[in-house]
Amino acid sequence: MTTMQRAVLERVEPVAEGAVSLVLRGDGGPLAAWEPGAHVDLVLPNWLTRQYSLCGDPADRDSYRVTVHHDPLSRGGSEYVHLYLRTGRTLEISLPRNNFPLSPAAEYLFIAGGIGITPIVPMLASAVEAGAVARLVYVGRSTATMPFADELRATYGDRVRIHTTDEHGRPDFAALAATLNPLALVYCCGPASMIDTAEAVFPPSRLRVERFRPAAKQFALNSAFLVDCVRSGRTVEVGAEQSVLDALNHAGFPVPSGCREGVCGSCEIPVVGGEPEHRDDIGAPPGRMYCCVSRALSPRLAVDL
Known part of the structure; x- marks a missing residue:
């Protein structure tokens, strides 16, 4: 396919x-x-x-x-x-991939910063069309630098709040959280500093975020391990300074890739044995891993390649 x-x-x-x-x-x-x-x-x-x-x-x-x-x-x-x-x-x-799906809810708070407005535009439209209570707080340096600002205000009126930092400074997310309906879902996409602030004030169970760059994380030192490709009957060694993606590609397995940072999901592969160490930012589904950044906690992994 x-x-x-x-x-x-x-x-x-x-x-x-x-x-x-x-x-x-x-x-x-x-x-x-x-x-x-x-x-x-x-x-x-x-x-x-x-x-x-x-x-x-x-x-x-x-x-x-x-x-x-x-x-x-x-x-x-x-x-x-x-x-x-x-x-x-x-x-x-x-083909489209969705690591930031819009879950059903009666109320939404959308928060976007700069180019982070792009996934939010169709989300807001879908929420309004479904009859949900929906608000957007759109943050940018100035309206001239904010894509779709005028279009969104004209379409949704007072559902949309345009917040320019040149004029008003940073928005008060704590105040937004204090007035949030306990059943509302919050969707946030924008710079890392914005997402970090949102994660600090909104309940984790109600917050959904999408990052354009991976969050800073710490892991144990890398070590070498083996990847058994069960369909082909071959074993590939992954060096301590090598990604699973690169090792598989160099061995002749053309795994697609995009960001190489664990945020896009294009390098997903099926894992059928061993214990992966997930280092991505989007949360691999059971039995899968994003091999551009993730590694192994066991001496061997078995993958369906």
């Missing part, structure tokens, strides 16, 4: 200072269905693969919309999109 789709870059739309939306139309047929919170891998012509949240309408199967913030200090993806990518180009796109 294929894991990639083809789409043509139909439009590039400026949506804020330093941010553009890409409208990608399916090449030859409808694109795969998705739900709010999903993201895709976009394979760029410069051979980089980058992950972007889908921020369009899930009912539109003819096109996807993603938004890219220009970060000159990035690893080259946003720089290429903003300076070199042109309409008419055919691109490969992964």
